[in-house]
Amino acid sequence: xxxxxxxxxxxxxxxxxxxxxxxxxxxxxxxxxxxxxxxxxxxxxxxxxxxxxxxxxxxxxxxxxxxxxxxxxxxxxxxxxxxxxxxxxxxxxxxxxxxxxxxxxxxxxxxxxxxxxxxxxxxxxxxxxxxxxxxxxxxxxxxxxxxxxxxxxxxxxxxxxxxxxxxxxxxxxxxxxxxxxxxxxxxxxxxxxxxxxxxxxxxxxxxxxxxxxxxxxxxxxxxxxxxxxxxxxxxxxxxxxxxxxxxxxxxxxxxxxxxxxxxxxxxxxxxxxxxxxxxxxxxxxxxxxxxxxxxxxxxxxxxxxxxxxxxxxxxxxxxxxxxxxxxxxxxxxxxxxxxxxxxxxxxxxxxxxxxxxxxxxxxxxxxxxxxxxxxxxxxxxxxxxxxxxxxxxxxxxxxxxxxxxxxxxxxxxxxxxxxxxxxxxxxxxxxxx
Numbered sequence: 553x554x555x556x557x558x559x560x561x562x563x564x565x566x567x568x569x570x571x572x573x574x575x576x577x578x579x580x581x582x583x584x585x586x587x588x589x590x591x592x593x594x595x596x597x598x599x600x601x602x603x604x605x606x607x608x609x610x611x612x613x614x615x616x617x618x619x620x621x622x623x624x625x626x627x628x629x630x631x632x633x634x635x636x637x638x639x640x641x642x643x644x645x646x647x648x649x650x651x652x653x654x655x656x657x658x659x660x661x662x663x664x665x666x667x668x669x670x671x672x673x674x675x676x677x678x679x680x681x682x683x684x685x686x687x688x689x690x691x692x693x694x695x696x697x698x699x700x701x702x703x704x705x706x707x708x709x710x711x712x713x714x715x716x717x718x719x720x721x722x723x724x725x726x727x728x729x730x731x732x733x734x735x736x737x738x739x740x741x742x743x744x745x746x747x748x749x750x751x752x753x754x755x756x757x758x759x760x761x762x763x764x765x766x767x768x769x770x771x772x773x774x775x776x777x778x779x780x781x782x783x784x785x786x787x788x789x790x791x792x793x794x795x796x797x798x799x800x801x802x803x804x805x806x807x808x809x810x811x812x813x814x815x816x817x818x819x820x821x822x823x824x825x826x827x828x829x830x831x832x833x834x835x836x837x838x839x840x841x842x843x844x845x846x847x848x849x850x851x852x853x854x855x856x857x858x859x860x861x862x863x864x865x866x867x868x869x870x871x872x873x874x875x876x877x878x879x880x881x882x883x884x885x886x887x888x889x890x891x892x893x894x895x896x897x898x899x900x901x902x903x904x905x906x907x908x909x910x911x912x913x914x915x916x917x918x919x920x921x922x923x924x925x926x927x928x929x930x931x932x933x934x935x936x937x938x939x940x941x942x943x944x945x946x947x948x949x950x951x952x953x954x955x956x957x958x959x960x961x962x963x964x965x966x967x968x969x970x971x972x973x974x975x976x977x978x979x980x981x982x983x984x985x
Contacts, residue, residue, distance in 0.1 A: 555613075559853045560633050562984075563613075565623045565814055569630060576631025577638060585635065587643040593652045594632045606632050607652045609659060614842075616655055624821055624842070686731050690788060693730020694767045697723065697739070701760055709756060713747035734789035737817075738763050749943070762909040769909075779868045783907050792865060794874055802863035802876045805829035806884055807836070810914055810963045811974035811984055812854045825852045826914045826965060826974060827862075827873075830886045835914050836862055836873040855975065855984045857884055868906045871913060887977075889918035889961050892933035900968060912967040914974060921959040922951055931971065934959065945972045947985040954978060954985075 564570040576582075576596065583603050585594040590611055595603040604619040606628040615629035625633075636643055648656070700723050704712070720743030727736035738759065745756045769776060769784040776784070786792075806829070813824040823840040838852065852858065861877040864870035890896050896915055903910060919934045922941075929948055930938040941948070951973055960978060964971040975984040 555633070555637060557634060557637055559856070560630065560637055562812070562854050563625055563633075564630055565625075569623055569625075569627050572627035573630030573634055576627055577634035579631075582632075582635070585632070585643045586646050586648065587636070587640075588645070588648050588652075590656055591648055591652050592632060592636055592643065593648060594628075594635075596628050596631070604628050605651050607655055608633055609656060614659070622816075689730045690732050690770070693727055693732050693735070694770060696726060696730075697735060698764070698767055701764055704760065709753060712745075712756070715743075717743060719743070732788045734787050735763065735766070736789070738766075738787075765909045777868070779866055780907070782866045783868055783909075786865070786867070787909060797863050797865065797874055798876045800863065802861040802873075803829065803832060803834065804859075804861045804877075805831045805834070807858050807860055807862070808884075808887070808982060809852045809854045809856050809858070810982075811965065812852070825854075826963075827852075828887065828914065828916065828963070829862075830857075830884055833888045835871060836864070837871050838862075838873055838875060855982055869903055869910060869913075887916055887961075889916045891918050892935050893917075893931075893937040893939050894935070910967075912965055914963055914965045915971075916961065916963050918961055919959040920962040920964075921957060922948070922955060923957075931962070931964070931973070940970050942966065942970045942972045947973065951976070951985050954983060 561570050561573070564573060581597045583595040583597055586592070587610075591607060591609055593605070593607040595605055597603050598619060604617055606615075606617045606619075606626075608615055608629060615625040617626050617628045619626055619628055621627070647653075720739055724736045724739040724743075727733070727739060742756065742759055742763075745752050745759070766784055766787045769780070770788060773781050773784065782792075807827040808830055810826040810828050812826070815822050815824075821842045823842075825838040825840070827836040827838060828834075829836070859879045860875050862873040863876050865872045865874075890899065896917065899915070903913070917931075917933065920931050923930050923932045923938065925938065929941045929945075931941060932938045955976060955978070960976040962976045963974040963982075965974050966972060973985045975982050977983075
């Protein structure tokens with residue numbers, strides 16, 4: 553393991569965690585620190601009488617800590633890893649204590665069980681029976697969801713802000729019961745439309761239309777192209793065998809990690825990594841899932857480059873991908889940018905014609921500056937066309953401090969009317985926001 557301080561800090565879920573991690577790395581609260589071939593560990597004195605037990609799997613960079621923090625990694629994990637990066641001699645090489653060895657042993661057993669499952673022959677008849685049963689459940693759930701959506705449209709949306717959260721949560725749970733988790737998330741998002749914000753009604757109706765297109769597409773699945781069928785099934789929540797996806801040859805390229813997003817639902821952390829292929833001019837989305845407290849693998853560092861072979865999930869607009877093979881790569885600067893918002897609008901129109909219910913994607917734009925208009929922040933191109941920055945974008949001051957208001961080539965993430973900056977090129981180097 554050879555991570556720089558900058559790479560470690562990119563693992564932090566937020567800025568307070570970065571600051572706290574730095575303080576712990578340089579502090580004297582560590583009662584003990586040790587290392588082995590597979591792990592780092594330490595005991596950190598907190599506010600209670602019992603020190604927090606922090607441990608890191610250095611083979612796959614996974615974290616675990618006994619502290620009550622719901623952030624991942626917590627400040628203790630960041631502090632321990634930063635401390636090791638600064639001074640490896642401060643860690644005693646010894647056999648790990650029981651609380652570390654047991655955790656590592658469980659992780660090893662889990663990996664071995666996964667290997668055993670892969671080696672077992674597949675009962676195709678039982679698999680087909682399970683699929684048929686699920687399809688029946690999904691169809692019943694969709695019928696109920698469509699009735700619910702039509703009732704909303706018939707009754708009008710003006711009273712929706714007065715609805716209790718259970719109005720959306722109940723039908724979302726019903727989609728979980730129907731084994732349609734993708735639809736459950738979309739319904740839950742309807743209840744988080746910001747009913748007292750500007751243009752909430754338009755955003756709400758657009759999301760209802762997307763859900764309805766997906767459900768109608770599923771009812772007429774056999775009339776659609778194979779790739780569009782897969783897009784619809786993926787939106788509903790059907791998964792694909794990743795081992796089978798990795799069997800064919802993928803796309804080899806030098807990929808720039810444009811940015812990373814972290815979200816949590818039901819104690820499951822989802823990391824989204826947005827990539828750009830510098831040779832093939834392709835974008836990709838790589839997902840990493842982990843259960844809070846159990847840790848996940850560190851695969852990608854935003855702002856860095858990797859030489860990797862990616863296999864894309866079947867789709868009319870291939871974006872999500874798996875890393876089949878990865879090696880380190882020196883930094884490169886080659887990329888192709890889009891000349892302003894009008895050109896991007898034409899690209900988006902073509903994308904919508906293929907998958908009208910698509911989700912957000914990254915793009916690289918040429919010469920974009922940040923401007924303020926009507927008390928909101930916008931992104932302006934060289935022709936003075938502007939695009940609104942998402943209201944929840946938290947990096948506006950960092951963006952302004954780096955650019956000084958000057959135009960820069962910029963990577964953005966968004967859909968149709970709103971985008972968020974992911975990073976910019978300054979002095980020939982890509983810097984994440």
